[in-house]
Structure formats: C-alpha cells, structure tokens
Amino acid sequence: MKRIRPGLLTVLVIVCMFIAVSSVSWAQQGQLKLSGITVKDEHPNGCVDCHKVAGGNDYRLSTELKAAGHPDITKVVNSAPDGCLMCHKTGAKAGALNQRVHKVHFQNPTQNAFVTNYNGDCLNCHKLDLATGSMTIKSGAKNW
Incomplete structure (x- = not known):
C-alpha cells in the first residue's frame, strides 16, 4: 500500500x-438548502407530502395513477411508496419502482413539476443518515 x-x-x-x-x-x-440537513424537512413522508390535493387540483397518487390507467391502489396500498413495492420490486414483471419513479420525476425537466417546483431535489423523497451515509426512501401513510 x-x-x-x-x-x-x-x-x-x-x-x-x-x-x-x-x-x-x-x-x-x-x-x-438540503432538506432535513441544513433546513427543515418539509416532506418527511415523501410521496404523500407532495402528491395531495392542492390549489384546487388533486395530485394524490391514487388519482394520478388511475388517470394513467394503473390498477386501483386504494384498497391494497396503505403507504407510499412502501406499499407499492408489493408489485414493483426490482426485477418484478410490473417494473421496478425506482426506475419508474425516477423516469417520471425527471423526464421533460423544463415542464416537469418535480423539477420546476421542487428543484428535482433528491432529499424530497430520500433521507440521508449523516452518521452512516446511508440513503433511505421516505414513506408515509396513504392520503386517499
């Protein structure tokens, strides 16, 4: 060495x-501004903190997924995104959740709400443990 x-x-x-x-x-x-590190974490529950009814519009995952032709999740998914993993694990026929979510949240960046409204900040969805350097996915109870 x-x-x-x-x-x-x-x-x-x-x-x-x-x-x-x-x-x-x-x-x-x-x-x-690093959410949960240098500033307060405004989205501690991840998906459900952003995907909600706001400004007269319904952005909840149950509504957006239904509009996209996804099977009904209202009775089987109790938390997001943890509950989504029953069908969307890596290698699953339905497709891996991480690939689907990252693609949707970063495609067409100039018109994408995650990029334009939330600066594409990874820490809105992920939590960094400063002691270990581990990154986890935030999850919250369903809001539908």
Missing part, C-alpha cells in the same frame, strides 16, 4: 476544511 506524502495530506486536509466551512457559510446565507 502506498503512503500519502505529508505535503499532499496537508493539502487534502486544507481542501476538506475549506469545503466544510464553505458549506456552512452557504447554508447560513440561504444558498445551500
């Missing part, structure tokens, strides 16, 4: 410290 030269190690430490200090400074200036 190669050893890192002391000079290089010093440079790496200085760069890391600069990044850390800059991140805190940006967060304080409102330039760095």
Whole structure:
C-alpha cells in the first residue's frame, strides 16, 4: 500500500476544511438548502407530502395513477411508496419502482413539476443518515 506524502495530506486536509466551512457559510446565507440537513424537512413522508390535493387540483397518487390507467391502489396500498413495492420490486414483471419513479420525476425537466417546483431535489423523497451515509426512501401513510 502506498503512503500519502505529508505535503499532499496537508493539502487534502486544507481542501476538506475549506469545503466544510464553505458549506456552512452557504447554508447560513440561504444558498445551500438540503432538506432535513441544513433546513427543515418539509416532506418527511415523501410521496404523500407532495402528491395531495392542492390549489384546487388533486395530485394524490391514487388519482394520478388511475388517470394513467394503473390498477386501483386504494384498497391494497396503505403507504407510499412502501406499499407499492408489493408489485414493483426490482426485477418484478410490473417494473421496478425506482426506475419508474425516477423516469417520471425527471423526464421533460423544463415542464416537469418535480423539477420546476421542487428543484428535482433528491432529499424530497430520500433521507440521508449523516452518521452512516446511508440513503433511505421516505414513506408515509396513504392520503386517499
């Protein structure tokens, strides 16, 4: 195993410290908004916190999926997206949920509500555990 030269190690430490200090400074200036990390998590339940009735429109998953021709989920799915995984696990005939959701949320970015209204922020749907570096998917009770 190669050893890192002391000079290089010093440079790496200085760069890391600069990044850390800059991140805190940006967060304080409102330039760095990381949901649940530098600002309050406005969507702790993931899907159901955004997919709801708002502004006179019904964006609930049950309504949007029905309009797209999806089978009725109202009686079998009790939480989203956890409940969706009974049919949409990786390798499932119905297709993997992660691929479907990412495709829908990022296609046509200039006209896509997730990108234009929520900045395409991964932390609206995912939660980062700072202690372990693990990313999980937020889930919430059904709202239909």
